[in-house]
Amino acid sequence: MFEFGILGPVEVRADGAPVPISAAKLRTLLAxxxxxxxxxxPTTTLIEHVWGDQPPQRGVAALQNYVMRLRQALGESHIRTTPGGYSISLSPSQLDLTRFSRLTVEAAAAGPAARSRLLTVALELWRGPALEGIPSPPLQRTEVPRLEELxxxxxxxxxxxxxxxGRHAALVPELRSLTAQHPLRERFWHQLMLALRRCGRRAEALAAYRSVSELLCEELGLDPGPELRxxxxxxxxxS
Incomplete structure (x- = not known):
């Protein structure tokens, strides 16, 4: 069975063995x-994703050639020609993004212990930045931020x-790292302040509030939101 990954470098496996997709434009088409x-x-969308603002003169024919090469790598059953474009036919278990989405939906309806476990499994599907190494400005501009937000x-x-x-103390190091990586994301600061407060580390919680307040003012000209306040x-x- 073929398995596909886009939560990191684009990868393909057949019965667990890597399937090389070496050409950058071929990987972009697959992504x-x-x-x-x-x-x-749509064909027009695929041409834009693969070639950006410099499409070949015979873009449709060039795309057909890449689709043929992709079919040779994956087998005829996966890539389908449809009215106006192409589609890839997959079951939900074959793609890491689909599995990730299913786990997050299940987690949203679960209690805290199951929610933590399901989301831990979901996040382990990420092997790096989504679509890493895909040289497509349109995909990097639109899809990568969307997936990162997920x-x-x-x-x-x-x-x-x-x-x-009640895992407050264990979360503090992770939250300090997350606020450093995403300094303008208020939710991580709120979670850090909450964890510190519940650990009795009042001075550190107040220092975190001062830090995010200064960052928001300097970078965005904004005050902290209601949750932080x-x-x-x-x-x-x-106190």
């Missing part, structure tokens, strides 16, 4: 199809579950 499994991706939302959900489970008030009341 564009995998982002919309079982749905038609990942960060899952991280936030998992941390919320772990906070519900409420957490700040809770810290003061706990």
């Amino acid at each position: 564009a199809l995998l982002l919309r499994p079982n749905h038609t991706v 990942r960060l939302n899952a991280v936030e959900m998992r941390i919320d579950a772990d906070l519900e489970l 409420e957490q700040f008030a809770a810290i003061l009341q706990a």
Whole structure:
């Protein structure tokens, strides 16, 4: 069975063995199809993703050639010609993004322990930045930020579950790292302040609030949002 991955470098495996897709444009075409499994991706969209703003003079014919090469690598059954474009036919278990999405949906309806476990499994599907190494400005500009937002939302959900489970002290190092990596993402700062407050580390929680306040003011000209302000008030009341 073929398995496909886009949550990291684009990869293909057949019965566990790597299937080399060496040409960059071929990997880009595959990535564009995998982002919309079982749905038609218009020919014009595929040409834009593969060649950017410098399409070949005979773009449709060039695309047909790449589709033929992709079929040779994957077998005829996966890539289908449809009215107006092409689609890749997959079952939900064959693509890491689909498995990730299914796990996050299941987690949203679960209790904190199951939610933490399901989201941990979902996040382990990420092997690096989504579509890493795909030289397509349109995909890097639109799809990569969208997928990264899905990942960060899952991280936030998992941390919320772990906070519900009382894992405050264990979360502090991870949250310090996350606020350093994503300094303008208020949710991570809120979670850090909450974890520190519940650990009795009031001074550190207040210092975190001062840090995010200064960052938001300097970078965006904004004050902290209501969630951060409420957490700040809770810290003061706990003194």
